[in-house]
Amino acid sequence: xxxxxxxxxxxxxxxxxxxxxxxxxxxxxxxxxxxxxxxxxxxxxxxxxxxxxxxxxxxxxxxxxxxxxxxxxxxxxxxxxxxxxxxxxxxxxxxxxxxxxxxxxxxxxxxxxxxxxxxxxxxxxxxxxxxxxxxxxxxxxxxxxxxxxxxxxxxxxxxxxxxxxxxxxxxxxxxxxxxxxxxxxxxxxxxxxxxxxxxxxxxxxxxxxxxxxxxxxxxxxxxxxxxxxxxxxxxxxxxxxxxxxxxxxxxxxxxxxxxxxxxxxxxxxxxxxxxxxxxxxxxxxxxxxxxxxxxxxxxxxxxxxxxxxxxxxxxxxxxxxxxxxxxxxxxxxxxxxxxxxxxxxxxxxxxxxxxxxxxxxxxxxxxxxxxxxxxxxxxxxxxxxxxxx
Numbered sequence: 059x060x061x062x063x064x065x066x067x068x069x070x071x072x073x074x075x076x077x078x079x080x081x082x083x084x085x086x087x088x089x090x091x092x093x094x095x096x097x098x099x100x101x102x103x104x105x106x107x108x109x110x111x112x113x114x115x116x117x118x119x120x121x122x123x124x125x126x127x128x129x130x131x132x133x134x135x136x137x138x139x140x141x142x143x144x145x146x147x148x149x150x151x152x153x154x155x156x157x158x159x160x161x162x163x164x165x166x167x168x169x170x171x172x173x174x175x176x177x178x179x180x181x182x183x184x185x186x187x188x189x190x191x192x193x194x195x196x197x198x199x200x201x202x203x204x205x206x207x208x209x210x211x212x213x214x215x216x217x218x219x220x221x222x223x224x225x226x227x228x229x230x231x232x233x234x235x236x237x238x239x240x241x242x243x244x245x246x247x248x249x250x251x252x253x254x255x256x257x258x259x260x261x262x263x264x265x266x267x268x269x270x271x272x273x274x275x276x277x278x279x280x281x282x283x284x285x286x287x288x289x290x291x292x293x294x295x296x297x298x299x300x301x302x303x304x305x306x307x308x309x310x311x312x313x314x315x316x317x318x319x320x321x322x323x324x325x326x327x328x329x330x331x332x333x334x335x336x337x338x339x340x341x342x343x344x345x346x347x348x349x350x351x352x353x354x355x356x357x358x359x360x361x362x363x364x365x366x367x368x369x370x371x372x373x374x375x376x377x378x379x380x381x382x383x384x385x386x387x388x389x390x391x392x393x394x395x396x397x398x399x400x401x402x403x404x405x406x407x408x409x410x411x412x413x414x415x416x417x418x419x420x421x422x423x424x425x426x427x428x429x430x431x432x433x434x435x436x437x438x439x440x441x442x443x444x445x446x447x
Contacts (some may be wrong), residue, residue: 328418
């Protein structure tokens, strides 16, 4: 959106995202398959409640957006209850609204506000009609998070346009990239698949292609290895032929080591590891990606982010624990890659790496790239579509 918000607000937003995960200590029960009839019944009552209020003229538009929001939340959050939200449900909604704010549109802010405001109205309806059957603490938490967004505290995030790049020559950039472990790691990967490598023979490769579930607690040494495999696949240095990895069309490009080539390689490496899969959504990984994006952007400002690497998550469980572990894994991987460096208690992106890193962050899609079908999803809809409702 090109906003020029204070640089430290992006860091604060990243810290608050992590803090929200820490505060929510209740695990989600097993998926219950929220029935569309339950949502329809609640929406019918919501419409009646709106018709008796000063919002009666907008009741149809409001209820339609809330109905779509509830339906999408039930698909994105296992065991979601439309009358007993957990804090993680509000977190997902706020993150979706913040994503809309990053769109290059004059209506983005109105769209994001409409999404959150109508949800607040719905939660108020549940409370006033005694239909809320969650805990008082969860209700207060959800209302607080949504209200904070409307008050302008939460949406302030950094984006790529907020970053002022230092003057870096191609020679300086090439020298900085050359000492990263990325290029030797990719050389090794290309060499390993020269005669064909069975996907089943390498657990990191399995995780990179999605053939094995990713558990950040089981990665062990070399936390960045999966990211190197993912980059090799995305840049067509290697290709997956059935159950076998082989050299890709661009395998020869590593030999040149030209400044522009390695710049694009680092940018793509950053983009790949910070992007999700819209066709196979993983809310926890998307939140971790969002946190990492904000951390990298803040690490290119004067207000450097605090290094929370290795933080104790003993009080968390379930999805919140997994989200926190994924955040920790992502930060540790970026440090191992040399993209983030420790400076006492804070983290920074080395000056000579910033042009390539910023290009990668600018193209990253934490929730995955969207297609036209996503326009009906209030959690990913375009600003124009939402504003029209």
